[in-house]
Amino acid sequence: MWRRHQFSLKPRSRGFHLVTREVLDALPDLVEIDTGLLHLQLMHTSASLTLNENADSDVRHDMALFADKLAPANLAGMRHTLEGPDDMPAHVLASLFGTELTIAVERGELLTGTWQGIWLGEHRERGGTRRVTATLLGE
Numbered sequence: 001m002w003r004r005h006q007f008s009l010k011p012r013s014r015g016f017h018l019v020t021r022e023v024l025d026a027l028p029d030l031v032e033i034d035t036g037l038l039h040l041q042l043m044h045t046s047a048s049l050t051l052n053e054n055a056d057s058d059v060r061h062d063m064a065l066f067a068d069k070l071a072p073a074n075l076a077g078m079r080h081t082l083e084g085p086d087d088m089p090a091h092v093l094a095s096l097f098g099t100e101l102t103i104a105v106e107r108g109e110l111l112t113g114t115w116q117g118i119w120l121g122e123h124r125e126r127g128g129t130r131r132v133t134a135t136l137l138g139e
Contacts (some may be wrong), residue, residue: 001037003029005138008129012122014086016052016060017069020117024110027134029037031108036138038110040101043131046090046124048097054117067093067123090123105138 007026009019023040025031028040042049053059071089080088101118104111120130 001033001136002139005136006131007132008081008131009120011126011128011130012120013107014122015064015116016050016127017120017122018054018057018060018117019120020054020110022120023132023134026132027136030105030110030136031085033105033136034107035139036105036136038103038105039116039135039137040103041133041135042099042120042135044127045094046087047127047130048094048099048121048123049101049132050097050119050121051101051103051112051116052119053115055115057080067097067121070096071123085126086123086125090127093121093123105136 005027009022027038040049052063071092073085073089075089078088080091104116122130
């Protein structure tokens with residue numbers, strides 16, 4: 001079975017946000033897959049998807065702090081500044097964290113570790129609604 005869905009994640013502030021529930025709600029036919037894969041592709045170049053800690057929000061806070069140090073706004077010498085000082089750092093972070101995620105599916109559920117959840121990394125101050133293409137493959 002192959003299925004493709006497109007859905008949107010609600011706008012969020014800059015930082016890392018747990019979006020597992022929002023993704024699952026957009027994929028009602030996930031329950032039909034006994035063994036398979038879910039591939040998520042974020043259709044943007046200034047945000048990211050990653051799999052990380054789902055229990056302690058301090059981890060998301062600390063990751064945002066690290067990201068700000070890794071790709072600071074207003075870095076001297078940046079040329080791509082027409083869309084604001086947060087745009088080029090957002091592109092850097094999207095490339096480093098990635099915009100795609102593939103997760104195993106077993107018996108209609110994501111096969112993640114106990115403390116793993118899907119994060120949206122919003123790297124712009126006002127990134128807006130983020131579009132996702134989800135592809136399900138399985139039997």
